[in-house]
Amino acid sequence: MEINCFQFEMLMNFYLDNELSNKIKKAFEAHLENCKQCREKFTMFKKIINDLRNTYSEISSSSKNDSTPNRISQTKQDEINDYISAYVDNELDINENIKIKKMIINKSDIKEKVERMYSLKTLLQDNFQKSTPKQDYSKNLMKQFSKKDKPQNKDYLLATLSFIVLCLVWIFMLIASL
């Protein structure tokens, strides 16, 4: 059995969780060995997932242990929050997405963070909907734009008058020369 690159990408997450049947696992490993691009993608993906897992277990163990502030944990916590925030915005790629979904299902505090983030999004968007301008800018601006046009009419009038005056002067000079 052989799989293509697209199928490989879809299966990466399940491979790491050891959720593939033997047959598909062998096909996955064969593709991993033969395809350089997929091998690089898999290495990067593995690193992201391991970072997320480590971050999660650091946070869980430091919260059980207690009181002393843990700077590394705060940075890692920020990283996981970044992923959750990007998940809520649908900005993760498909595999990161699946991973966060699994964390949501398995860890109640992650689920709570996601729910609070969705509530915040709704609150902000409702707020933006309610915001209304204090005046109708379109009416004021259209008045300004139409005033700008008027001088052009004045310029045209001036040019016409100047032309008439010049013609009269020329006729007068012609008559005077006769």
Add this chain to the structure above:
Amino acid sequence: MTKINYKKLPFNELIYLTQNSDIKATAELLRRIQKNIYTFFCHLCPPNNSVSDLTQEALIKIVENIKSLKNVENFKKWSNKIALNTFYDSLRKEKRRNKHHEMDEIDLTVIEDHKSKPLDNCHSKEICNKIKACIINLPLNYRLAIVLRELEGLSYEEIAKLTNTNLGTVKSRISRAREKLQTDLAEYI
């Protein structure tokens, strides 16, 4: 001759007519986009006259330069860029004038919601005021990122291009902004 109902025209057609100096189309376009532009500045600047001035300035620039927009599909990105540049220009002018905005002391009573119905309680006004103040109190980069995401609906990539940063930075700015807002607005979430 069929009369055009400008209010029902699709947005792209409206832009096209505005580019061809159709006055009614221009008026309708301004009517449709003014709320978004106003809300954008409202949540970026502390409440004072500059919100109104900036809104007008941005709308004027949009109309005056609309003929330079080659693809009408890009109107949103293009107009966002104009609004953002208008905001940056105002920051530079403020710096030169040496004004100092006290970000922690925003007078919430100045932020008014004129269209709120009388029964639409103080509660709604209070929440809107509080949310506005909390967003304005965010550091500038976080504020920009969250407003461009939540109000304008731009993708992380679009925000990165508009603000000359990279995807990772945008991701963390939005996340930090949300964390701060969740803390400040905890009672409403």
